[in-house]
Amino acid sequence: ETGVTQTPRHLVMGMTNKKSLKCEQHLGHNAMYWYKQSAKKPLELMFVYNFKEQTENNSVPSRFSPECPNSSHLFLHLHTLQPEDSALYLCASSQDGGLAGFEQFFGPGTRLTVL
Amino acid sequence: TQLLEQSPQFLSIQEGENLTVYCNSSSVFSSLQWYRQEPGEGPVLLVTVVTGGEVKKLKRLTFQFGDARKDSSLHITAAQPGDTGLYLCALRGAGGTSYGKLTFGQGTILTVHP
Numbered sequence: 001e002t003g004v005t006q007t008p009r010h011l012v013m014g015m016t017n018k019k020s021l022k023c024e025q026h027l028g029h030n031a032m033y034w035y036k037q038s039a040k041k042p043l044e045l046m047f048v049y050n051f052k053e054q055t056e057n058n059s060v061p062s063r064f065s066p067e068c069p070n071s072s073h074l075f076l077h078l079h080t081l082q083p084e085d086s087a088l089y090l091c092a093s094s095q096d097g098g099l100a101g102f103e104q105f106f107g108p109g110t111r112l113t114v115l
Numbered sequence: 116t117q118l119l120e121q122s123p124q125f126l127s128i129q130e131g132e133n134l135t136v137y138c139n140s141s142s143v144f145s146s147l148q149w150y151r152q153e154p155g156e157g158p159v160l161l162v163t164v165v166t167g168g169e170v171k172k173l174k175r176l177t178f179q180f181g182d183a184r185k186d187s188s189l190h191i192t193a194a195q196p197g198d199t200g201l202y203l204c205a206l207r208g209a210g211g212t213s214y215g216k217l218t219f220g221q222g223t224i225l226t227v228h229p
Contacts, residue, residue, distance in 0.1 A: 004157070043205075103148070106156075
């Protein structure tokens, strides 16, 4: 595998279900991100992990719970979601450092539908 | 909170036409990136601009960064169907609590018809 991979690619769940999204980066980066992409909103940053430590929680509801066991893996645990949480969830990674703009490498995303 | 506006939201053109997409911010930013996202995929970086007034070219794509570092444009010459996708600008905060964070615009959906 190369780049950033995400599983599953599609997920349909009921509001009472518990599921997890998985992201893995094969780039040796030190930062990983979760974004939410909805049809009518800009890409929204949810969480940032830098060297496995969470450095950003962008006022995300507690029904979304991130986990970063090591610098290559990132999970997003989902429970009691709402229909408005249906969206494309994108994982990204980057190698932070320096003042110049850095590139974020995105996975293909998980298309989540909450019924 | 920095706001980033892109225009137009939708653009539908014929192959061979030229087009320009705009990205405007409510405040100064340290650097700006342009990404392209194709259906079923995540965004892919096209370019990063860091200097006010900077112009970068990537084949038929020309990126400009405004002198005041609050706006940018992407110009595509002789568009091709392969250019179809969602074009996103993203800015990196200049300082304070926004430093280092990427804020994305809502994107421009470009469709190039053969």
